[in-house]
Amino acid sequence: MRYLPLTPEDRADMLGVIGAGSIDELFVDVPAVARRSEPVDLPHHAGEIEVERELLRLSRRNRSAAEGPFFVGAGAYRHHVPATVDHIIQRSEFLTSYTPYQPEIAQGTLQVLFEFQSQVAALTGMDVANASLYDGSTATAEAVMMAQRVTRKNKAVLSGGVHPQYVGAVETLAHAAGVATLRLPAAIDAEDAVIAAIDADTACVVVQTPNVFGTATDVTKIAEAAHAAGALLIVVTTEAVSYGLLKSPGAMGADIAVAEGQSIGNGLNFGGPYVGLFACKEKFVRQAPGRLCGETVDADGKRGFVLTLSTREQHIRRDKATSNICTNSGLCALAFSIHMSLLGEQGLRQLASLNHQKALATAKALAAIPGVEILTPRFFNEFAVRLPKDAAEVVETLAAHGVIAGVPYSRLEPGSGLDDVLLVATTETTLDTDITFFAKLLAGAVQ
Amino acid sequence: MRFTKDHEWVAVEGDIATVGITAYAAEQLGDVVFVEVPEVGKTVAQGEGLAVVESVKAASDVYAPVSGEVVEANAELGDAPETVNAVPEAGGWFAKLKLSNPAEVDALMDRDAYEAFLSTL
């Protein structure tokens, strides 16, 4: 077995040193009822050639995004990731290191985390950011829990524009902890509707911009209304590239900004691993979940970085911790940070503009089809369209012709009555010919 | 000044009790990096959590040695938590309580009794 260095002779020698007659003697504490003399009923070991064959078989049964026109978004976006990113994250010292608990021999990881936190704080316009959470949806759920700790109130109001699967993640955690959630009915352009739902018991309002229908909203008024009622404003973003074009959550008064960071540096990966961005106002930092990296000096006075404010975390505070999170998304955060360094301010702004232009061009082409209506009034790189047919059926029809048209909203929220709504996303990887072909096929499919 | 077995001290002036942690406790905790002081107006019963004092690797609850209402919290500790290490039984105080049951004070240890208690640890 290629991954196991011990030889039979080694094993015999080592048992001798230990003073055991056989390996079974080391498992003597296992109750007789659970001792197994034979391997379980699964195939035996396989070489690289066989394993590659099996994984290739499975991979060939999937239609990858690069194969043709692809307009799927709704919380995960296919962007081009520079080759440098994947090269660096496969370096042994980043890939195969553990959480940087020994700062003297983990300055590489720690400095990256400090740079990552600085980048996320800048992008979101917030005071501080943590060293990542699992993904955007769990970051949203953690933000709601944090708002409860800060305000000591027990109700979260979510707009009808929040991604339904994010709502699901929030409800799971909130209900476990006894926090009530009020989610407003799905609405394409009604983030402001949360204002009417704020009351004295409200710990936080959760809005998304651009929202799940792609609508970008200035949430400044919502922030004012939340603050007037002693509630926090949590702003969710599922497309981090939009930060390059749109006002930051911090500039609009957010108390906590959370986002899915997958778009920068990370592939689609069928939904994970992704990277949750979490940023907040400085005065709330001691209630924040997850790891924080901070600057300090070593015994010689040289600048260095350490994990800090750890008394918030489970390994110290146990049942009073701000979150149970331990493992986070370190390597995905590294990928994010490298890609962002390569982009820089100028590159990000250009990338964002490019994404926006592609969406405008796509919307223009689709709007020309009789019976197809663009529903999203102000969008970044994704918008909702109303079709004269069931959107899920149209998606299947177009997929059979090589175009992955988008996400039928009904897949995210069955029973919402929006079965004719299709979410269409574009990125810089969308070709002009993709748009033309998509429009042509869609025109045929909705006749 | 009176003391508890949980290493809090209390100094009473009129009906106001100033509360902190003892020099022994400050030494045992190591470098104090953060103190969560109570909000003014909060009412605490004897033995309830009053504040939290944090070192790098641990968070410890500070219990109210006497019952009362918080009338002042030591705002200086926000910027200078090291004060707790430097002068634990003076400037490093945490909160001032308006006593609701002054009799509780008399039941606490005096310095000699506390020193004797420490020698048993």
Place this chain on the structure above:
Amino acid sequence: MSMNNVGRPTRPEASNDDAGFASLSGGRGLLQDEPLIFELGGWTKTGVDLPDAVPADSALAGLTRDEPIGLPGLSEPEAVRHYVRLSQKNHAIDLALYPLGSCTMKHNPRLNEKMARLPGLSDIHPLQPQSTVQGAIELMDRLAHWLKTLTGMPAVALSPKAGAHGELCGLLAIRAAHEAAGNGHRKTVLAPTSAHGTNPATAAFCGYTVVEIAQTDDGRVDLADLESKLGDHVAAIMVTNPNTCGLFERDVVEIARLTHAAGAYFYCDGANFNAIVGRVRPGDLGVDAMHINLHKTFSTPHGGGGPGAGPVVLSEALAPFAPTPWVVHDDSGYRLVEEAVGPAAQAFGRMSAFHGQMGMYVRAYAYMLSHGADGLRQVAEDAVLNANYVKARLSDLMSPAFPEGPCMHEALFDDAWLEDTGVTTLDFAKAMIDEGFHPMTMYFPLVVHGAMLIEPTETESKAELDRFIDALRLLAEAAKAGETGRFKNAPHLAPLKRLDETLAARKPKLKWKPVAPAPLAAE
């Protein structure tokens, strides 16, 4: 002769004492101080070439950023150097043994990385039509089959994103089962003092109160104490097995029986599954739910802190309450059930958006296929053998916390042997860095004074184990000989000396701030 003596010297000069030598520019040979990207980069510099965006009519007026963001850019060569230089300041499993107890730092096969990057497995979207991702869903089904077979459990929820997320998933399934049975009043979770911090943190997040179970002198759950604390108020017990002392809970079957008799569920923290994979099935022990850290037992890389994956296997009683999504398979192919409606209505909800950590599933599946049932069994045996070998070879110098009987995959020492040396567990661990090893897990579990928890894993050769043990023996002898200077300021040879964590916590600097006036906007 021609006397051609123009060559350079080809042997070193006789060595002078280099102690205290410092370079003129501040770095140390190939190991240089590396500035932050904010100090290196330019506000108008970029390492990507993108086509220009063609202006078009946008409805975003009033919503766009007008202020600078404050993001530095690096050209590609600058970026590569920055990150490669930083990488060289890290220890890694690829460099040397990484004996962090409870973390299972084993070799990360590169085949798994290669497989995870196949476009058909990496460049697919969680929401594209299921008809176009049949291979991906089949892979999830295959992974589920392997996990169920290895654990002897009937069901698995794949979607949790890490161990702690798995614990949350397991406890929420338990809570949902209690509520469905009208037992919502059960609000207590019992857990040993030696538990991972995530256990009480997770229980508290679920609204449960944690009561600690005492431990016996031989490092196991105290059955009498457990029995006295079980009752109608108890929802579950959370027990790690093998436990955090590196010992198998030999009474685990009785623990399960007592727990079930009291109407509670048995949550097993599976962080230490590596010790028993392929040899012992938790399902045979009476476990109701257990998370599996794919980033430990099944070798997906730790990546400097993540990502991980924490699938949870579930018993028959808990399976109906598993979160969405899950895979079903029929004549028409594979399908992901994404919504808790109809027959799936008992599902407690979803753990996150989408379907879980697919990138980790691919790696773990490639790892499982590579080992097979026989190889995985060998994994457990070699992991346990290596740990016992470490324990046996260090027991004369260091004090094992539980000297009697074998340990499982990790060897636990206390600091009794350091008494009167002036050297602490922390000092000793930091001195290991100078010898080229990562420190072991320290001061955990909390029940052992000055704990040193060493988990070598099965992917260490005997030669590397001997090298490690020999280094520890030399250090232990130095400690006992009173060479405190070697320890008190250790590490001496790392990229940095010990760091001031007090300063970091008292005056948190959590992001870069410009020292000069803010940069001007790009353009």
